Amino acid sequence: xxxxxxxxxxxxxxxxxxxLSLFSWHFGRAWAExxxxxxxxxxxxxxxxxxxxxxxxxxxxxxELAERLDFAERLLAKEREAARLAPPxxx
Numbered sequence: 001x002x003x004x005x006x007x008x009x010x011x012x013x014x015x016x017x018x019x020l021s022l023f024s025w026h027f028g029r030a031w032a033e034x035x036x037x038x039x040x041x042x043x044x045x046x047x048x049x050x051x052x053x054x055x056x057x058x059x060x061x062x063x064e065l066a067e068r069l070d071f072a073e074r075l076l077a078k079e080r081e082a083a084r085l086a087p088p089x090x091x
Contacts, residue, residue: 034041
């Protein structure tokens, strides 16, 4: 193993340690906060339920819009087909 490879390996291990430490620290703080304020988790659950309901509503609206778009595309295709099949000169 040459010096550059060794330096990269050591740097990678140090960075992995830093990332793991930061993750553990943030996770520990979040867990401690959750233990100190159990009511906050209820508020978060209510917010999550509200967001889920709104997402479901938006999915329904997007479905309706997709149906309308399909209908409009079929109408346009029908008009184009009729124009393509019409005799030349508009007779």
